[in-house]
Amino acid sequence: MDAPxxxxxxxxxxxxxxxxxxxxxxxxxxxxxxLLIEGPAxxxxxxxxxxxxxxxxxxxxxxxxYEGLDAVAALYEWNYPRQMxxxxxxxxxxxxxxxxxxxxxxxxxxxxxxxxxxxxxxxSPVLLIDEVDRADEAFEAFLLEVLAEWQxxxxxxxxxxxxxxxxxxxxxxxxxxxxxxxxxxxxxLWLPYPTLEQEIDILHARVPGLSERLARQIAQIxxxxxxxxxxxxxxxxxxxDWAMALMSLHRDHLDARTxxxxxxxxxxxxxxxxxxAEHHERIEPVLEGAPAPIESSVVTDFGLGSVSTPRP
Amino acid sequence: xxAFGSLPGNLIAFGDFLRREYGFKLGSGELHDAAxxxxxxxxxxxxxxxxxLRPILSRTLEDASVFDPAxxxxxxxxxxxxxxxxxxxxxxxxxxxxxxxxxxLAHETRPSPGKTExxxxxxxxxxxxxxxxxxxxxxxPGLLARASYSPLEAETAGEAPELRRVEPAWREAARVLVHxxxxxxxxxxxxxxxxxxxxxxxxxxxxxxTGGEAITARWLRRPRRTPRFxxxxxxxxxxxxxxxxxxxxxxxxxxxxxxxxxxxFSTALRRVTNQVRSSxxxxxxxxxxxxxxWAGGTSIGPCLREFLRRFGERMIGRATxxxxxxxxxxxxxxxxxxxxxxxxxRRSACLVWLNPLIETPGYEPTAxxxxxxxxxxxxxxxxxxxxxxARLARLVRVRA
Numbered sequence: 224m225d226a227p228x229x230x231x232x233x234x235x236x237x238x239x240x241x242x243x244x245x246x247x248x249x250x251x252x253x254x255x256x257x258l259l260i261e262g263p264a265x266x267x268x269x270x271x272x273x274x275x276x277x278x279x280x281x282x283x284x285x286x287x288x289y290e291g292l293d294a295v296a297a298l299y300e301w302n303y304p305r306q307m308x309x310x311x312x313x314x315x316x317x318x319x320x321x322x323x324x325x326x327x328x329x330x331x332x333x334x335x336x337x338x339x340x341x342x343x344x345x346x347s348p349v350l351l352i353d354e355v356d357r358a359d360e361a362f363e364a365f366l367l368e369v370l371a372e373w374q375x376x377x378x379x380x381x382x383x384x385x386x387x388x389x390x391x392x393x394x395x396x397x398x399x400x401x402x403x404x405x406x407x408x409x410x411x412l413w414l415p416y417p418t419l420e421q422e423i424d425i426l427h428a429r430v431p432g433l434s435e436r437l438a439r440q441i442a443q444i445x446x447x448x449x450x451x452x453x454x455x456x457x458x459x460x461x462x463x464d465w466a467m468a469l470m471s472l473h474r475d476h477l478d479a480r481t482x483x484x485x486x487x488x489x490x491x492x493x494x495x496x497x498x499x500a501e502h503h504e505r506i507e508p509v510l511e512g513a514p515a516p517i518e519s520s521v522v523t524d525f526g527l528g529s530v531s532t533p534r535p
Numbered sequence: 536x537x538a539f540g541s542l543p544g545n546l547i548a549f550g551d552f553l554r555r556e557y558g559f560k561l562g563s564g565e566l567h568d569a570a571x572x573x574x575x576x577x578x579x580x581x582x583x584x585x586x587x588l589r590p591i592l593s594r595t596l597e598d599a600s601v602f603d604p605a606x607x608x609x610x611x612x613x614x615x616x617x618x619x620x621x622x623x624x625x626x627x628x629x630x631x632x633x634x635x636x637x638x639x640l641a642h643e644t645r646p647s648p649g650k651t652e653x654x655x656x657x658x659x660x661x662x663x664x665x666x667x668x669x670x671x672x673x674x675x676p677g678l679l680a681r682a683s684y685s686p687l688e689a690e691t692a693g694e695a696p697e698l699r700r701v702e703p704a705w706r707e708a709a710r711v712l713v714h715x716x717x718x719x720x721x722x723x724x725x726x727x728x729x730x731x732x733x734x735x736x737x738x739x740x741x742x743x744x745t746g747g748e749a750i751t752a753r754w755l756r757r758p759r760r761t762p763r764f765x766x767x768x769x770x771x772x773x774x775x776x777x778x779x780x781x782x783x784x785x786x787x788x789x790x791x792x793x794x795x796x797x798x799x800f801s802t803a804l805r806r807v808t809n810q811v812r813s814s815x816x817x818x819x820x821x822x823x824x825x826x827x828x829w830a831g832g833t834s835i836g837p838c839l840r841e842f843l844r845r846f847g848e849r850m851i852g853r854a855t856x857x858x859x860x861x862x863x864x865x866x867x868x869x870x871x872x873x874x875x876x877x878x879x880x881r882r883s884a885c886l887v888w889l890n891p892l893i894e895t896p897g898y899e900p901t902a903x904x905x906x907x908x909x910x911x912x913x914x915x916x917x918x919x920x921x922x923x924x925a926r927l928a929r930l931v932r933v934r935a
Contacts, residue, residue, distance in 0.1 A: 226576075226583065246576065246586035253575040254568055254591075261596060291723030303736055310747075327743075360794075397849045399763075400796075403560065403594070410590035413599045 225249055229278070237428045238267070238274040239421060247412045248275065257352075257370055257391035259406065262414035264396055265458020269353055271414075272392040276349035279390070284344075285351045286337040288358035294365050298375060300334045328379035338369055342385035350389040355405075356398045363402055370408055416449055417459060425459060430466045440477045441466055443509045445489075451502055453495045464488045478510050546570055552609050553592060557601050565592055695821040696770070696778045698807075698814040701787045708925040709787035713761070715928045718854055718884060720757040730756030762856045762884055762933065763794040767842065769861030770825040771801040771833035777891040778825065780919055781860040782811075784889075787924070789815035796850050799825060800838035806846075835865040835904055836872030843878055851882045856933065858887040860918075865904025873907040880911035884933045893917040 224232075226245040233240045240248070251258040260268045276283035286297055306327050313326065335343065341350040355363065369375065373385035393409060395401060417425060422442040426433055445462045465488040474481055490496050499506070550566045553559040568591050576587045585606055593599040726737060737753035745751075766788065768781045785797045789811045797811045798804055799822065810820050839859075843851070851857065857879055865872055880886050888908065892898045894917050900909060909915070914931045918924040 226586075242582065243586040243589065246583055247590040249575065250572045250587050250590060254571055256568065258590070291721060293723065301740075303739060306743075307739065397596075398852065400849050406594040407560075407562070407564070411594050411599060412590050413596050 224252060232278045233274055234428065236274045236277050238270060239417075239425045239428055240271070241421065244271075244412065244414070247410060251410055252390065254410070255388050255390075257393055257409045258412060259393045259395065259401075259409035260412050260414050261395045261397055263416065263456060263458060265460040266414050266416060267459055268394040268414055269351065272349055272351040272353075272394070275390065275392065279347075279349065281346050281390075282344060282348040283351060284337050284341045284348050284389070285353060287353045288355050288362070290357055290359060292358045292362055294362075296336055297338050297362070297365075298336050298369075299339045299377060300336065301328075301379075302332045302334050306332050324379075330380070333377070333380070339375055339383070341389040342373055342375065343383065344387060344389070347387040348389050350391045352391065352393045354396060355393050356395040356401060360402065363405055367402075367404055367408065416456075419443065419446055422446075422459065422462060426462065426466050429463050430470060433466055433470060434475045436476050437469060437474065438466070440509055441469075444477070444482070444506055447502070447505050447509070448489065448499065451498055453490070453498055454492045455490070455495060457489045457491075461489045461491075479507075482506065482510065542573065543570060546573070549606075549609050550592070553602075553605055557598070557605055559592060559598055560594060561592060695823045696782055696825055697819065697821050698782055698786060698810055699819040700814060700817050701783050701790070702921075704921050705783055705787040705924065706790045708921065708928065709784070709791040711925070712928040712931070713764075713788070713791040716762055716856060716931060716933055718760040718762055718933055721760045723757065724755040725758050727754055727756040730754035732756070760854060761792070761794070762854050763850070763852070764788060764792060764796070765850050765855055765857045765883075766795065766797045767839070767857070767859045767861075768797065768799045769801065769833060769835065769859075770799040770822070771864075773833070773862055773864050774860075774891070777860070777862075777919060780891070781889075782822070784860070784918060784924055785811045786814045796846070798842060798846075800835070800842070801825070801833050802838075804838045804841045804845075833861070833865060834867040835861060835863070835908075836867040836869070836875055839875035839879065840871060843875060847878075847882070851879065853882075853884055855883045856885055856887065856931070857883045858889065860889045860891075862890055862892050863888075863900065863902055863905035863908060865902070865907075867904075869903045869907035872904055873911075876908045876911040880913070885913040885931065886911060887914045887916070887927075887931055888912045889916055889918050889927075891917055891919050894919060894923075 226242065226249045229245045229248050230240055230242075233245070247258060250256075260271065262268055272285075273283055309332070310323070310327060313323065318326075333339075337350070341348055352366070355366070358366075370391065373388055374382050376382045393405075419442050422445060423438045426438040426441060430438075441462055445457060449456055465485065468485050468488045469477070469481070472481075472485070486496065486499070490499060546566055546569055550559075550561045550569075554561055569588055572587045572591055573584065576583045578584060585603060588606070589599060589602045593602050724732065726734065732755040734753040734755045738749050738751070741751050741753060742749040766785050768778070768785065770778055774781070785795075785807075788795050789797070795808070795811075796806070797808050798806050805824060807822065810822065814820055876886070890900065890905070893900075893915070900906065900915070916923070916927060916930050918927055
């Protein structure tokens with residue numbers, strides 16, 4: 224699949240990728256190497272892997288990393304209770320020790336975790352190793368071994384080799400430095416926040432029925448917000464949430480009051496609202512109509528911090 | 536147009552160029568992948584070639600952001616041949632061992648002519664606002680005279696601080712420090728010879744080997760969480776007598792933990808983790824860039840802010856012990872330093888400030904920089920010698 228095809232197919236699935244991303248995906252598929260995607264939170268790193276699986280019409284297997292993730296949770300586990308039960312139930316059967324062992328340590332009693340699952344598929348799946356920076360460094364070393372060899376050794380069963388190499392997408396939020404060895408084995412892609420035009424494109428693709436004017440206004444305000452140094456910079460996910468919220472409120476454009484009412488979709492920290500209020504003059508040109516006075520009864524969201532609905 | 540005629544030749548030359556000029560880490564594997572990638576993309580489409588090579592040849596965001604200028608510089612060198620020739624001569628000038636980063640050094644640590652003027656002014660102010668007994672080190676007449684920057688002068692000013700393997704006593708002290716600083720217990724349960732929790736599953740599993748009789752009991756315990764360390768060393772002129780000690784601490788710590796990042800700062804911030812690590816492994820290196828930095832004043836605040844901006848997200852977390860070695864003689868705005876310290880304090884496990892001047896009789900940390908930073912320091916101490924460094928293990932406390 225070449226880059227333009229990838230772009231078109233991704234677009235069909237409602238995900239907009241730029242040239243650089245599409246080419247990186249093309250190279251990743253051609254070279255059969257893992258793709259390491261880094262970028263700020265909420266730019267669609269995880270989503271891109273999901274869409275890749277859809278585009279390739281294959282399974283997505285996801286390994287969510289967290290602190291304390293170990294080989295057992297990532298690879299395989301024996302189903303001990305079931306083995307015990309089986310051993311008890313077959314006590315009366317007249318079997319030799321070898322036969323018993325072969326029974327107990329067969330695939331029937333193996334609980335496959337994502338990595339083993341990924342290498343025992345009949346078609347190349349997409350393996351998403353999400354937020355690898357959250358797992359500890361020891362796990363990274365283990366992961367490298369699997370990524371390099373594509374085989375897993377289970378002492379009781381022997382070595383299982385991948386029949387079809389999975390397509391691997393690794394994502395990281397840069398909460399810690401990844402090891403050089405991991406980086407060396409992966410292709411690297413930095414996924415930044417989208418540009419204005421890209422974001423408008425994304426909004427249209429994901430929120431059907433959004434008016435051109437509203438999409439442009441949302442994208443423009445997001446550009447302003449991302450240029451401020453906020454504690455939690457809003458990502459694409461936030462602008463999509465915001466667009467959905469505005470759609471459900473039947474707004475076709477943004478004015479000062481609407482922004483005030485619905486900014487909770489975008490800004491998740493109280494201090495950030497103060498920062499945005501300080502830079503009000505940068506948002507104002509985007510808005511239309513005279514800024515309406517805000518009635519206090521409408522502004523409250525009853526401490527929920529989310530969308531407020533105007534009362535009748 | 537290119538250095539060599541063939542495509543593989545060009546690719547190898549380009550890889551060489553990236554390694555030497557931009558410090559990319561490239562092996563033959565990457566170049567092999569690049570060659571394979573060029574087979575699948577349309578070579579006539581320049582943008583596509585860029586997009587294909589960027590993910591393969593760069594490994595970090597820093598690499599990726601310089602890739603495009605590097606690509607242009609190599610393949611489209613303006614008037615035919617000129618840039619190539621310049622690059623060759625530049626290449627000869629570099630010693631093979633420290634070629635990496637020298638080009639970066641040139642960008643980072645040498646103030647541009649436009650910048651010198653700005654830096655000169657706070658320098659003079661810095662001399663006035665340090666009313667201490669130690670002022671003579673900070674605002675020595677020689678320093679003020681040299682404030683207008685001249686690389687030649689700076690280079691002949693003295694020897695660059697040396698990074699080399701440290702004595703066993705230092706390593707032992709670092710080991711004790713790393714060992715004593717822990718952040719409570721991890722949430723994960725791990726097998727252990729003895730532990731507070733009985734591991735039924737593994738005991739049963741082990742009993743399979745002994746015919747279903749549970750003979751050996753298995754136990755679980757929660758391992759201790761060890762912190763990450765970030766060491767920020769002030770490499771300015773006023774710190775000169777102590778820089779060597781600070782670097783010793785860095786090398787000793789690198790021998791005790793892998794989870795260490797080391798930076799030097801003066802007028803600019805610079806990551807020296809790799810140099811420190813290789814010194815811990817036995818190599819001897821000189822930090823030449825500190826010599827250049829001696830000519831300017833220290834801007835601690837802006838450097839810390841830059842550290843937070845560029846590396847903070849990756850390196851600072853609730854498990855990070857931040858250690859700053861500095862005399863706190865800052866020529867910048869105290870508010871910048873205060874904000875950076877507040878941020879560091881808020882996001883790290885603890886903030887240690889090692890100020891070599893504490894041991895000077897009559898010293899009070901009242902310089903504007905120091906008093907701005909003081910409220911956010913968890914442990915304020917000095918470590919001018921091995922005894923001081925060894926004492927640190929008992930002084931530093933991690934916030935609960």
